[in-house]
Amino acid sequence: xxxxxxxxxxxxxxIILRYENDKEALLMIMQDISDIYxxxxxxxxxxxxxxxxxxxxxxxxxxxxxxxxxxVPRGKFIVHVCTGTACHVRGAEKVMDALKADFKTQxxxxxxxxxxxxEGVRCIGCCASGPVMTVNKETHGGLDRSSALKVIxxxxxxxx
Amino acid sequence: xxxxxxREALEKLRNSLQAKSQKxxxxxxxxxxxxxxxxxxxxxxTVLQEELAKHNxxxxxxxxxxxxxGFCEKGPIMVIHPEGVFYPQVTPEKVPDIxxxxxxxxxxxxxxxxxxxxxKKKISHEHEIPFYKLQKRIIFGNNxxxxxxxxxxxxxxxxxxxxxxxxxxxxxxxxxxxxxxxGLRGRGGGGFPTxxxxxxxxxxxxxxxxxxxxxxxDPGAYMDRSLLEGNPxxxxxxxxxxxxxxxxxxxxxxxxxxxxLAVTNLTMALRSARSLGLLGKNILGSGFDYxxxxxxxxxxxxxxxxxxxxxxxxxxPGRPRAKYVHTVEKGFREGPSNLNNVETWANVPVIIxxxxxxxxxxxxxxxxxxxxxxxxGKVVNTGLVEVPMGTTLRQIIFDIGGxxxxxxxxxxxxxxxxxxxxxxxxxxxxxxxxDELSKVGSIMGSGGMIVMxxxxxxxxxxxxxxxxxxxxxxxxxxxCREGLKNMLDILTDxxxxxxxxxxxxxxxELGMMMQKFSLCGLGTSAPNPVLTNILYFRHxxxxxxxxKKCPAGICKPLFHYEIDAEVCTGCHVCFQKCPQEAVxxxxxxxxxxxxxxxxxxxxxxxxxKFDAIKIC
Ligand SMILES: Cc1cc2nc3c(=O)[nH]c(=O)nc-3n(C[C@H](O)[C@H](O)[C@H](O)COP(=O)(O)O)c2cc1C
Ligand code: SF4
Ligand code: SF4
Ligand code: SF4
Ligand code: FES
Ligand code: FES
Numbered sequence: 001x002x003x004x005x006x007x008x009x010x011x012x013x014x015i016i017l018r019y020e021n022d023k024e025a026l027l028m029i030m031q032d033i034s035d036i037y038x039x040x041x042x043x044x045x046x047x048x049x050x051x052x053x054x055x056x057x058x059x060x061x062x063x064x065x066x067x068x069x070x071x072v073p074r075g076k077f078i079v080h081v082c083t084g085t086a087c088h089v090r091g092a093e094k095v096m097d098a099l100k101a102d103f104k105t106q107x108x109x110x111x112x113x114x115x116x117x118x119e120g121v122r123c124i125g126c127c128a129s130g131p132v133m134t135v136n137k138e139t140h141g142g143l144d145r146s147s148a149l150k151v152i153x154x155x156x157x158x159x160x
Numbered sequence: 161x162x163x164x165x166x167r168e169a170l171e172k173l174r175n176s177l178q179a180k181s182q183k184x185x186x187x188x189x190x191x192x193x194x195x196x197x198x199x200x201x202x203x204x205x206t207v208l209q210e211e212l213a214k215h216n217x218x219x220x221x222x223x224x225x226x227x228x229x230g231f232c233e234k235g236p237i238m239v240i241h242p243e244g245v246f247y248p249q250v251t252p253e254k255v256p257d258i259x260x261x262x263x264x265x266x267x268x269x270x271x272x273x274x275x276x277x278x279x280k281k282k283i284s285h286e287h288e289i290p291f292y293k294l295q296k297r298i299i300f301g302n303n304x305x306x307x308x309x310x311x312x313x314x315x316x317x318x319x320x321x322x323x324x325x326x327x328x329x330x331x332x333x334x335x336x337x338x339x340x341x342x343g344l345r346g347r348g349g350g351g352f353p354t355x356x357x358x359x360x361x362x363x364x365x366x367x368x369x370x371x372x373x374x375x376x377x378d379p380g381a382y383m384d385r386s387l388l389e390g391n392p393x394x395x396x397x398x399x400x401x402x403x404x405x406x407x408x409x410x411x412x413x414x415x416x417x418x419x420x421l422a423v424t425n426l427t428m429a430l431r432s433a434r435s436l437g438l439l440g441k442n443i444l445g446s447g448f449d450y451x452x453x454x455x456x457x458x459x460x461x462x463x464x465x466x467x468x469x470x471x472x473x474x475x476x477p478g479r480p481r482a483k484y485v486h487t488v489e490k491g492f493r494e495g496p497s498n499l500n501n502v503e504t505w506a507n508v509p510v511i512i513x514x515x516x517x518x519x520x521x522x523x524x525x526x527x528x529x530x531x532x533x534x535x536x537g538k539v540v541n542t543g544l545v546e547v548p549m550g551t552t553l554r555q556i557i558f559d560i561g562g563x564x565x566x567x568x569x570x571x572x573x574x575x576x577x578x579x580x581x582x583x584x585x586x587x588x589x590x591x592x593x594x595d596e597l598s599k600v601g602s603i604m605g606s607g608g609m610i611v612m613x614x615x616x617x618x619x620x621x622x623x624x625x626x627x628x629x630x631x632x633x634x635x636x637x638x639x640c641r642e643g644l645k646n647m648l649d650i651l652t653d654x655x656x657x658x659x660x661x662x663x664x665x666x667x668x669e670l671g672m673m674m675q676k677f678s679l680c681g682l683g684t685s686a687p688n689p690v691l692t693n694i695l696y697f698r699h700x701x702x703x704x705x706x707x708k709k710c711p712a713g714i715c716k717p718l719f720h721y722e723i724d725a726e727v728c729t730g731c732h733v734c735f736q737k738c739p740q741e742a743v744x745x746x747x748x749x750x751x752x753x754x755x756x757x758x759x760x761x762x763x764x765x766x767x768x769k770f771d772a773i774k775i776c
Binding site for chain 2: 022023024025026027028031058061062065066067068069083084085086087088089090091094097121122123124125126127128129130132137138139140141145
């Protein structure tokens with residue numbers, strides 16, 4: 001699944017420019033890059049270092065500190081199962097277990113077909129509708145094992 | 161939009177907006193907050209527009225997509241003003257009926273009226289619903305009345321009037337003393353007096369920064385999200401007033417990347433405030449400059465801590481530093497920095513508008529005003545509730561929240577998130593404020609209130625928080641890093657049946673060590689969920705350790721399900737639902753469970769209508 005991706009360098013330049021090459025905006029720049037590729041391709045790091053005037057090691061330390069940033073490729077759909085307290089007491093673990101079994105992977109893992117990456121997230125602020133999960137930018141609430149699997153099935157169908 | 165040059169121009173705009181809004185006879189407020197959005201507000205909105213067009217009602221009926229109304233569980237929520245007719249769980253299919261019957265026919269659609277889950281009575285108007293009736297929404301109330309993307313809406317309900325007062329009628333000193341007199345304390349959890357913090361920041365020379373903490377890391381709490389999404393201008397207005405009082409021209413909102421709608425609405429609000437001359441250079445022709453930028457955090461709980469937040473704002477990893485020097489003296493970029501929580505900021509315009517005396521009349525002796533709580537977990541009515549400080553836990557959970565669902569028993573309420581604790585039944589009549597809950601070992605915190613019922617295992621809850629904190633600890637100091645790791649190992653052992661005598665004492669010792677020697681608030685408060693839990697639910701720990709039993713039926717190695725043959729009606733539901741084919745039995749005859757096939761998923765237990773399945 002690890003096909004080399006083509007990076008649109010013009011787009012990367014635009015993102016950096018949007019933040020006026022400000023090194024304080026490093027995290028946001030990486031988040032915007034993640035929004036395009038679902039991760040920060042490591043070949044971008046030297047470019048970032050040069051344009052922002054920081055060391056590469058600084059970029060790696062920021063990238064590894066914040067959970068929203070990944071330096072390894074993630075699936076087409078990033079599934080975030082909320083494991084916040086409100087969702088936890090309503091059975092989020094059962095949803096997580098069901099998806100682990102369905103994806104045949106652990107938390108943080110990606111399905112072999114490269115379609116789904118499973119991650120836990122500590123609260124997305126939809127606590128009244130728990131257990132909840134997001135698939136890329138869409139939120140699904142009131143889940144249990146079977147409804148969560150149904151949601152996933154829908155994404156599988158639209159992408160096949 | 162042309163910039164408003166002075167306060168008169170703002171008042172003129174306000175008058176014309178108010179006159180315009182009086183023209184339409186009806187206002188439909190449709191919630192487009194994150195909660196309702198997830199249930200499909202967008203589709204409802206499309207159909208609503210079509211139906212209104214079909215009946216030629218666009219002129220007479222105004223539709224507003226608003227922020228969160230607080231009752232997210234019942235979303236999408238629709239309220240028809242001026243009467244306040246309330247329709248929960250509105251789907252596109254229900255819209256034509258509502259338009260025809262309620263908007264045109266002036267009648268209620270009987271089958272769509274809200275039914276109170278406790279009394280089973282139908283209640284048609286928002287203000288009569290127990291969930292809303294007992295609240296006092298001085299901060300959150302405008303959420304249901306304004307479109308957060310429209311600065312006009314905010315101005316029409318009186319927005320930026322406090323700002324003009326602060327700019328033209330009051331001196332910075334007046335504002336400081338007004339905030340001090342109001343008794344406002346920080347809503348981010350610590351409860352530090354806001355006026356005193358502002359004053360000490362003002363005392364330090366240099367480029368000062370006025371910053372808003374919208375990191376909202378407490379899992380299970382979302383009031384900051386809903387305020388920023390639903391009424392961003394109230395936070396902006398509060399920050400500008402703070403900047404005037406403190407003497408700052410530069411501001412930031414640090415908001416979680418996980419809150420995309422809040423980021424969008426805030427970005428839009430900042431832009432429109434700037435274009436009207438309410439933000440930026442020479443605000444309303446007063447000569448005062450202040451602008452706000454957004455910084456998006458990256459999902460790290462510790463970044464909510466003030467020094468870590470400022471380090472993150474500087475584009476670095478968010479690691480806390482020792483606070484020998486306070487951030488009001490040296491914070492962001494080494495400048496004097498004043499940090500307040502979203503809700504704290506939203507209180508400021510209200511205080512300036514209504515006066516400190518009025519504000520100090522609400523709440524308890526040392527905790528003034530209202531507090532928004534995120535009432536979630538095992539409670540009938542879940543959502544955001546705003547009540548005066550001093551309201552009791554019982555009033556919040558039972559009168560507003562409607563108690564525990566499915567006739568289960570209340571066990572505890574967790575307040576204060578990962579820095580707080582679990583409060584048992586005997587303290588339900590405690591008034592909730594900054595001081596009372598600390599007396600029983602928890603804290604009010606930022607407003608998370610997670611209700612737990614008999615099916616919640618308290619050891620598992622402690623393990624949950626420690627696991628959370630271990631992941632979130634920045635790891636730079638030993639007591640926190642190693643303490644949490646050890647605690648997690650012990651708690652995991654207890655939950656899996658490997659608990660030993662002495663484990664409880666060890667947990668307590670570790671906890672005390674962490675409280676004393678950790679560098680930042682994360683580590684010093686991390687043992688709280690464990691220690692209060694041991695204090696009130698020691699018997700559950702002992703059951704796990706000595707009897708190797710999990711009485712709540714959560715820790716899988718420590719229980720199994722059995723069907724009580726006397727009670728089982730043979731309805732066959734569990735047989736059909738079990739994913740493992742672990743249930744045996746013929747219809748109308750008592751069923752039984754093959755223990756070797758059962759994975760303890762709990763589907764049968766949750767699904768049996770006759771309570772025939774027991775935890776053993
Ligand atoms: C580990 C940790 C996490 C925190 N998270 C938050 C948070 O998410 N939001 C917040 O407003 N305050 C948080 N705080 C409190 C802040 O450090 C700070 O006290 C607060 O933002 C000050 O604002 P206030 O006085 O208006 O409450 C946290 C503190 C600690 C120790
Ligand atoms: S107490 Fe924990 S989170 Fe705070 S500085 Fe130490 S290791 Fe980091
Ligand atoms: S669902 Fe309950 S009553 Fe029905 S067969 Fe199963 S155990 Fe018996
Ligand atoms: S707990 Fe799950 S696996 Fe076990 S009998 Fe019940 S439904 Fe089947
Ligand atoms: S706890 Fe799951 S969304 Fe908040
Ligand atoms: S999001 Fe609609 S009521 Fe909260």
